[in-house]
């Protein structure tokens with residue numbers, strides 16, 4: 338059975354991936370900062386699904402701790418650690434304020450976790466995946482990456498473009514690459530970022546388990562992108578095909594509207610999804 342390493346596996350979309358993969362019998366390496374929560378997630382998955390679960394507590398924003406995860410990804414079976422066949426780059430967070438009002442240090446941390454970390458982890462995993470001629474990289478992006486929505490949207494645009502390019506590089510070696518592109522998903526993301534999403538309609542929200550299930554289905558079908566739900570599929574299609582100037586003008590109107598309902602604020606540059 339393959340082994341998957343998932344970053345941000347303690348909550349939300351990462352935890353949903355961990356459950357879905359464990360249910361298929363995939364062994365796991367779980368990465369996040371909260372060691373206690375990781376241990377409890379690992380216990381549950383071992384008990385429920387009988388898979389082996391390693392726990393790697395690491396703050397990916399700390400270079401030495403990120404390096405430990407890179408080393409685990411590069412391992413080829415040494416010290417009893419099976420090689421990693423599936424990498425899920427998922428850990429992430431958002432910021433409450435638009436770029437001009439956000440401390441530059443926070444913007445930099447965001448860019449680091451959403452761009453530098455998946456770049457480094459993927460780079461560590463690729464030689465082994467290529468050599469074994471199988472496996473997959475799943476990068477959790479966002480529909481925000483399709484829009485001009487601050488550093489968050491720009492970072493997620495990078496994640497999607499990076500995935501599309503990596504897919505071309507790795508396809509001849511039998512390795513699949515998928516960009517997972519969720520819209521608003523009920524996780525701890527908005528609460529951790531201190532975002533007010535109370536004005537959002539129920540119908541915009543996705544369930545993290547649907548995001549993970551849809552992504553694994555799309556991966557099996559060899560698709561490049563996984564967008565969950567018909568609303569977001571339609572939205573992503575429209576945004577990708579509208580002229581960029583039209584999209585930017587619509588967002589600018591919302592961003593500068595005098596009353597800032599949460600839905601408008603979220604779409605208009607606050608990294609809400």
Ligand SMILES: NC(=O)c1ccc[n+]([C@@H]2O[C@H](COP(=O)([O-])OP(=O)(O)OC[C@H]3O[C@@H](n4cnc5c(N)ncnc54)[C@H](OP(=O)(O)O)[C@@H]3O)[C@@H](O)[C@H]2O)c1
Nearest residue numbers: 345347348349350369370371397429521522524525526610
């Ligand atoms: N929720 C949405 O609406 C939405 C929509 C589109 C895309 N996304 C993307 O989905 C991904 C997962 O987010 P989520 O919604 O599931 O949020 P979440 O529930 O807040 O989960 C975030 C996960 O990342 C981990 N994490 C955060 N900072 C970390 C760090 N420095 N080092 C290691 N792990 C770290 C957290 O665990 P610890 O705190 O224990 O470290 C947690 O397991 C993110 O990339 C996000 O941008 C979310």
